[in-house]
Amino acid sequence: MATTITAVDVHDVRFPTAEAGDGSDSINRGDYSATYVELRTDSGVVGSGLTFTNGRGNELTCGAVRALSHHLVGLSLDDLDQVAFFRSLTADPQLRWLGPEKGVIHMAAGAMVNAVWDLRARLAGKPMWRFLAEMDTEELVASIDFHHISDALTPDEARSILDKGRDGYAERLAFLEEHDFPSYTTSVGWLGYPDDKVRSLSRTAYEEGWRAVKMKVGGPIEDDIRRARLIRSEVGPDTLLMMDANQIWDVDEAIANMQRLAEFDPYWIEEPTHADDVLGHARIARALPFTRVATGEVAANRVIFKQLLQAEAIRVCQVDACRVAGVNEVLSILLMAAKFGVPVCPHAGGVGLCEYVQHLAIFDYLRVGTSLDGRMVEYVDHLHEHFVDPVSVRNGRYRLPTAPGYSVAMKPASIAEFSFPDGPAWR
Amino acid sequence: MATTITAVDVHDVRFPTAEAGDGSDSINRGDYSATYVELRTDSGVVGSGLTFTNGRGNELTCGAVRALSHHLVGLSLDDLDQVAFFRSLTADPQLRWLGPEKGVIHMAAGAMVNAVWDLRARLAGKPMWRFLAEMDTEELVASIDFHHISDALTPDEARSILDKGRDGYAERLAFLEEHDFPSYTTSVGWLGYPDDKVRSLSRTAYEEGWRAVKMKVGGPIEDDIRRARLIRSEVGPDTLLMMDANQIWDVDEAIANMQRLAEFDPYWIEEPTHADDVLGHARIARALPFTRVATGEVAANRVIFKQLLQAEAIRVCQVDACRVAGVNEVLSILLMAAKFGVPVCPHAGGVGLCEYVQHLAIFDYLRVGTSLDGRMVEYVDHLHEHFVDPVSVRNGRYRLPTAPGYSVAMKPASIAEFSFPDGPAWR
Structure with a gap:
């Protein structure tokens, strides 16, 4: 029996993270927020999707969901033409100008596309990774906008x-x-944390079994060096240490600063410069053979990823689950990464991103990249308590999710508490 | 005496153009809209800026202006640190995630930045082109975010x-x-117009003195060929004929289709593929030596323009006045184009874009590019009646504006009539 979407509800959910310095980096210091979408259906099953935003503008992505929602209301999931569905949200002739395929309008599309896929996986009774991994090749290919x-x-x-x-x-x-999915943690080195907190978090992470940790860089270079030395001394020589500049540097500055940080053996340098700068990333990659250039969390769409791969600008592909327009676009990016031989280590953190991307990484391993070499899912120890089916991590590895869907359904109590501006947390 | 901004008003102004096919191309069919910003000041002088959007999502750019407006309220124009002012709008740590520097949030910043410059030019009693052209080099350089x-x-x-x-x-x-500024017209060949309308518009344009006209392509290739033949037959062999695909083609498709259209001697091919595809534009440029690749109206920011120039992807730089974040960012793009020897032919049309970009082209000629070789301002014969100081064109050339400011102040009656959703035009 066909399931039809009858309504699109959107919630502006925000967590007051800015004050604590959680999630602080060289460029972003926002209140972690989610544009949270619920698809109501005639079958009673609810599809959930979200897009993460870093702060005060969450009402804009919520507004974009409302502007696009007429494309979903009345949509039947039976025999859905995936490319037509995808383009109805990403190439609406009255709305495309606002992107195109980038920023507010594209992130809103991401929440909505993911909510449709969540709904489909729930109806199939499978966690998203399994729903995708068991899908016919033809159906997967027909889901991609080339x-x-x-x-x-x-x-x-x-x-x-x-x-x-x-x-x-x-x-x-x-x-x-048996072994769970490899992971790394970003919780040790936010820029807003004082040294003693960084030291104790690094020590705790090592004791918990993490052998890959990420620190933020992009402050004054002497501070970055001091913090890198501190973290490296706590996690030892055999733990992978990743560095993340969150785009703060110019191209030449990135090269010069990473040459100074080379002594701490950085496994990768993430977002060394502006996210749109394909040629800049390529030049940085050529100049820093001792490490890997990684980017993706702010790469707007498949066309940017295409070029990063074509230009040999990245050796780590950090696709985000909802910055791009959801599962359909992610599929195209995973496949391009596989073709170009670049491992995918999805971006997580934020709100619900760990919950999302574990499914993508598992699917990628099972069906696309087919290797764990260089593959890790980011883990940030924030805000998981608000999800019905939160990630489960042991010994620095993600356990396979088992509940049906895409794991981003939020608890009703959390939605109520943190709804902006009327929830108790914000009143 | 200092002038201080006391309030930021924003109006959602929309014109019902979609139905008539005006402005229709291969990818956009919107109701031409403007996010119209007015800066109130303690001096009584009002600064006006706008960003053009192609349709229904104009409430999102209006919302983004509201989200950013606290950066302008209370701002004194005396001794304004231009880079700090620019970054307050383009790199707000709570809002940057929504772009960064692209789409809704960046276009809103464009309207606001331009309104501040309009205010400054009005206070100086000069049209924008003269305000910029007479400015000290140091002040111009200090206006640029490098x-x-x-x-x-x-x-x-x-x-x-x-x-x-x-x-x-x-x-x-x-x-x-004495001679006015060279121009070309896009009013002859919108995709939504039937052949007989295209024929009569082409004939009229030629009779009015236009010797450079632009047609839309990107429909079925046989239709594009038929329309190109029709227009070429009306405007003769000595009129420049530009073609504009509005990003509809894939890279290989662009190359193949333009090879078929070569017989009509296209002066340039505009937006042959996705606006973010720097490497794709570069490949198209190498494959089509008989014409010029042009793009820019949807190029999100200075980083995209930088790469288009570095990659030798474009031979015509079509910067937009408000897609990027206003005068400050445009200055950096004009200077990069000059350094790389690429002529600037700004994008116009939409709502108020002709009014805006005439100033940019004139300033570029007077102070940056210093040549008219290959320089033309786009002209579209739409919606000028709504502006207090509309463009004036004679014999296919723009006359120099003389009134103080940036020429995008709208008539109060037009704002009232076309305000969405409560204006009489929309009720």
Whole structure:
């Protein structure tokens, strides 16, 4: 029986993180927020999706969801033409000008696209990773909009990667069920934290089993060096230490600063410069052979990822689950990364991003990238208590989610408490 | 005496253009709209700025102006630190995530930045082009945010271009006063117009003195060929014929289609593919030596323009006055274009864009590019009647504006009539 979407509800949910310095980096100091979308259906099943925003402008992404919601109301999930559905949200001829395919309007589309996929997975009774991993190659390929990326990935190439991903599938799944998915933590080194807090968090992370940790850089370089030395001394020489500049540097500055930080053996440098600067990332990558350039959390869409891969600008692809327009666009990015041989380590943190991206990384391993080499899911120890089906991490690794859906359904009490501006937390 | 901004008013103004097919192209069919900003001051002088949006999402850019307006209220124009002012709007740590520097939030910043410059020019009693062209080099350089573009343009390079722009200034100004500024028209070939309308508009344009016209392409290729033949037959072999695909094509498709349209001698191909695709534009440019690749109206910010120039992807720079964050960011783009030897032909049309960009093109000729070779301002014959100081065109050329300010102040009656959703036009 067909399921039809009958209403699109949107909630402006915000957490007062700015004051505590949680999530603080060289460029962002916001109140972590979510544009939270619920799709009501005639079957009674609810689809949930969200887009993360870093602060006060969350009403704009909520407004964008409202502006796009007529495309979903009345939509039947049976025989859904995936590309037409995707384009109805990303290329609306009255709204596309506001992006196109970037920023507020695209992030809103991401929440909505993901809510539709959450609904589909729930109706199928499967967690999202399994829903995707067990899907026919043809159905996956038909979910991808190849517009503007056909010079980097053709439907035939996508088909071939996904078919090949069936080989060894059972072994990979068994491995994950036993060993969980590798991860790293970003909770040790926010810029807003004092040194003693960084030291104790680093020590605790090591004791908990983390062997990959990330610190923020991009303050005064002497401070970055001091903090890198401090963290490295706590986590030892065998733990991977990633650095994240959150785009603060110019191209030449990134090169010069990372040459000074080289002594702490950075595994990657994340967002060394402006997220739109494909050529800049490529130049930085060529200049810093001792580390890897990573980016993606603010890469606006598949066309930016396409170029980062074509230009050999990145060695780590950090796709975000809702900055781009949801599952459909993420699929195209995972496939391009696989074609170009670049590992995917999705961006997480924020609100609900860990819950989202664990599914993407697991699917990628099972069916697309088919390797764990260099693969890690970011983990940030924030705000998981607000989710019905939060991530579960043990010994620095993500356990496989088992509940149906995409894991971003929020608890009604949390929505009520943190709704802006009328929830008790904000009154 | 200091002038201080006391309030930021924003109006959601929309014109019902979608139904008539005016402004229709391969990808956009919107109701032309403006997020119209008025800055109230203690001196009584009002600063006006706007950002153009192509349709229904105009409430989002209006909302973004409201989210940013606290940065302007209370701001004194005396001794304004231009870079700090610019970054307060483009890099707000609670709002930057929504872009960054792109889409809704950046376009809103564009309207606000331009309103501040309009106010300054009005207080100085000069039209914007003259206000800029007569400004000291140091003040112009201090208006530019070099963040993320210092690998392509240094303050010293900017200084040198602007100082050199003083040579021959009087002669260039005298030339413009006598001969006006060259232009081309886009009013002949919107995709939504039937052939007989295209034919009669082409004929009329030629008779009015236009020797450069632009047509939309990106429909079925046989239709594009038929329309190109029709327009070329009306305007003769000596009129420049530009083509505009509005990003509809993939990279290989753009190359193949333009090879078929080559027989109509296209002067340029505008937006052949996705606006973010720097590498794609570069490949198209290499493949089509018989024409020029042009883009810019949807290029999100100075970092995209930097790369288009670095990659030799464009031979025509079509900066928009309010897609990027206003005068400050436009200055950096004009200077980069001059350094790379690429002529600037600003994007116009929409709502108030002709009014805006005439000032930019004139300033560029007087002080930056210092040549008219390959320079033309787009002209679209739409909606000028709503402006207090509309553009004046004769014989296919723009006359120099003389009234103080940036020419985008709208008539109060027009604002009232077309305010959405309560104006009489929308009730």
